[in-house]
Amino acid sequence: MKVFKFGGASVNSIERIQNLPNILSAYNGEKLVIIISAMGKTTNALEKVTESFFAGNKDEALALFEVIKQQHITTAKYLLVTHFNDCLAKLSDFFTEVEWLLHDKPVREYDYYYDQVVCIGELLSTVIVSHYLNEAGVANTWLDVRDIIRTDDNFRDAGIDWAYTEGRAKAVFGNWLYGNADGGTNIYITQGFIGSTDENESTTLGREGSDYTAAIFANLLNAESQTIWKDVEGVMSADPKQFPDATFIDELSFDEVIEMAYYGAQVIHPKTIKPLQNKGIPLHVKCFLDSSLPGTVISSKRVKNLPPIVIIKQNQALMHLHSQDFSFVGEQPMSDLYELFGKIKLKPNLIQTGAISIQLCLDDREEKLNQLAAAASNEFDVQVEKGLSLLTIRHFTNELLHKMTEGKTIVLLQQTRETVQVLY
Template sequence: MKVFKFGGASVSSIERIENLRNLLQGFDGDQLMIIISAMGKTTNALEKVTEAFFAGNTKEALHLFDGIKKQHLTTAKYILVTHFNACLAQLNDFFTEVEWLLHDKPVREFDYYYDQIVCMGELFSTCIISHYLNEFKVYNSWLDVRDIIRTDDNFRDATIDWEYSAAKVTAMQQSWQPAMGTPNQKENPLIRITQGFIGSTDENESTTLGREGSDFTAAIFANLLNAESLTIWKDVEGVMSADPKQFADAQLINELSFDEVIEMAYYGAQVIHPKTIKPLQNKGIPLHVKCFLDAGLPGTTIYKKQVKNLPPIVIIKQNQALIHLHSQDFSFVGEKPMSLLYEIFGHRKIRPTLIQTGAISVQICLDDKAEKIDQLAADAGSIFDIQVEKGLSLLTIRHFNIDLLNTMLTGKEVVLRQQTKDTVQVLYR
């Protein structure tokens, strides 16, 4: 059993959908669980629908959603012939689910409506791709992940009910018994296709697992299916030492440990979703990051093995704000004030990118999001005087060397610096 995850970029055009089919034909005879994200920028478009609906602009929300419908119907018409009517019927059920909601008025919190609307992107894409593959005899069965992955009702960042979800996966496996020697059968296919990013509560309300949560979904299935591996297919060679869009000399890293990838994700690397690693590490399931544009490239393998002699790994986060917190009565910033700050972080879902403490002050770097900064200031204002500095960038280098660091800081004004044996972080303007 192998688990594959394809992101939105891999199904963002007719050519890439055809490429997906060709790629899967190279795995004829393998038992595959495939997780597919929404096509292209569909998630962003559905977010705009949700915002218009919640603001009371029903007409605008319906207009925006109609554009999304037409895009998916155009794709289906272009790539499907014999399976078009069946695909259309399934899509219409999904469209009706959203339009029924949009004709109502919001009476619950924004996050609830976000999940009910935005989750549809994955359902649209997997519906079309499943019918397309079946038409070209890459036989598969389509699954609604909301029938399998149970979560709580913490909308937009739901927590998995592992026990319930495991039972559902076990039941699915028991019904999945392909006949030996006859792979890729129409009646009993070796491939299952489902959605990433979404789940469902025990009240059958859709939930999402956080942005980029499709990687996490794939890891959940790999864990519960005891898969031999998980492969995340991307539009890059594999895990790179830096963002190749920013650094032309970024190099492919062939091997990484689970520990290293967790560190990279913690510091802001956009390669692997932070939640993805734990379900894999717990069962020792290797993760492959490969290029869907050229499946023959070696990619990156991530596993328990400790990898030595890694190159410097560079991560830059733009649009950072530095919050200066100063004790109002000049008392030491000890256990009680710090406990309060961490309570605020948890309650407000604030994820600092860097924290530095002094005797009577704390400096907190975080993404420059006005809402989060205002919440932190309001909650911590009872014991701290607060100043905010914006327009900053945060450079992190794992396995750094001084020459590289000095080169990257040329012409920059350093605001704050932290350094350990393996990692240096510099906030600069």
């Protein structure tokens, strides 16, 4: 059994959805669990719906959501004939789920509403793709992943209840794995990125969390492998959209990919590797535009002589914390600070400490930055600098570092033997 994950780019047009049967034909007869993301820029559009709703602009939120509805209905019309009515009925259920919420007034925190609205993107895309594949002769069974993946209520970055989720996965997939249930279909299609609390409230696992969802299923079902299908030939040394001369890397270790993901590489969600590494399940990154290409293999094997790997994170903020009474920044202030990170659910991208000061590089999420600044002001004088970018180079050379930072105003720099990070 294999687990596949198709990202938003692989289902962002009629033509790309129509290409899926060609890819799957190479795996005819194999058992597949297929995780599918929201189509194209749907998640971004749903974020704008949430923002309008939370700001009290109900009519604007409903109008923005209507555009998303019509885009999905139009896609279904172009793809489907015999299965269109069934598909539309299922889509309408999810449309109603969001519209019912948007007619209300926000009384809970933003992150809660974010998850209730944004999760719909994956549900809509999988409904359309599942119906299309069935109509195209690729028999499959659609599942609502919220009935399987149980999480806590840390909205927008939910933690997995592994024991409950494992029990549900065995209940749903047990007969299928060792026999042939569901009328003989070898393929299950479900959603990435989302889960559900024990009170049936939708949650999300963090942006780009579909990779992680696939890894959860691969781990719990003891998959032979996991494959992430992307619009590039495999893992590249940099984002090819930013760096056209980025080079292809055919093989990587789990350790290296964890480091890349930690520093912000978009190729794989940071939480993806642990469930795979724990069971020795190899991860393949392949190109849906040309499925004959070998792609990148990621495994426990150590790989040497890697090229410099470049990662840039935009929209960064630097928080300067200065001791109010000029006392040293020792164990207790740092302990207090890490406790705040846990409470606010913030992960610094870079920390630099001095005798009486601390500098924190963070993603510029205004609401959370304000929470941290307010709480930290009990012990520190706080200043925030915005509009920054964080450059990370793994296996750097001095020549490349100079080239990448030439003309930039460097605010902060950290360097080890393997990695250099520059905030500019």
